Amino acid sequence: MRMFRNDYSEGAAPEILAALAATNDEQTVGYTEGDPHCERARELIRAACGRDDVDVEFCIGGTSANVIGVTGLLRDWEGAVCTKDAHINVHETGAVAACGRTVLPTDDADGFLTPEAAERVWRFQTSTGRHMTRPGCVYVSNTTELGGVWDKARFDAICDWADEKGLPVFLDGARLGSGLTSPAAGGLTLEHIAARCGAFYIGGTKNGMLFGEAMVIADPRLREAFPFLQKERGGLLAKGRLLGVQFEAAFEQPADGGEALYWRLARNANACAFRLREGLVRLGFSPYGEAPSNQQFFVMTPAQRDAFEAACGCETFYELGDGNVVARFVCSWATAEKDVDELLALAAELA
Structure with a gap:
């Protein structure tokens, strides 16, 4: 019987493997820095997001993307507001904390971060001034840890709350493909996420690629920090074009005008x-x-x-x-x- 353990047990979709095989003998510069495949993938992702003013960077996996993204948005005395079952709080072996940053979980119980619960954390953490970690960003994931799918109204509600507090929103998109193609998405689109988030990533590892996530960055602090944090924290792939090739194949529009492979x-x-x-x-x-x-x-x-x-x-x-x-x-x-x-x-x- 086929396994139903996770969505990354298989290698990669045939189209992805074909793209990698077709470019296998090419010689390109490394580290995703200027090779034609990464540059083309960046163009395609910016177009899909409806923004040409964002950075698009490539990460090797979800934990690396979360650590670089979240810690890059925070200063030493700040923490990330998230649900108690959030991946950065439960399933990443304290990776954010190991980088000197704090996770600030709410009491939300269904995987969705609500403005009401986030407000309670904000009030508590700011109640004694300099003596407590101050919220510095908001972390959400789509889909949630319990398979929930964000719709536009719910997403806008937490983004509105974050905007009121001056906090950037970071969206973990390890399963973003599943979330945005679900009938429960309720008007939430990639373009809307790109318009509202300080940063987010488009998951490839769990949607048909061998490995890799594409980070879309609007926040100026993370745009500056990302290249250095990625190298410092072991997330920079020397054979970076392998990431670009996969996202290029996934987001290239078919000649017949149909939907992209991703x-x-x-x-x-x-x-x-x-x-x-x-x-x-x-x-x-x-x-x-x-x-x-x-x-x-x-x-x-x-x-x-x-x-x-x-x-x-x-x-x-x-x-x-x-x-x-x-x-x-x-x-x-x-x-x-x-x-x-x-x-x-x-x-x-x-x-």
């Missing part, structure tokens, strides 16, 4: 995830929250989880107080309907 890959992952969700619900499994993305979460018994895990590698996210668990299933660019149907056949035996 969005087509994300739509496939979402479609398979929705098929899986509908099938599991039909069999009587209970979803854990709303997850209109390529990540799906379901409540089940430990025995059911063990059987799924052995067959398809699903991961346990939570252990609930009633003895049940929450398991996560993830679809990728490579998942096919037949893979979902095979998993649903097993689910029918376990229901």
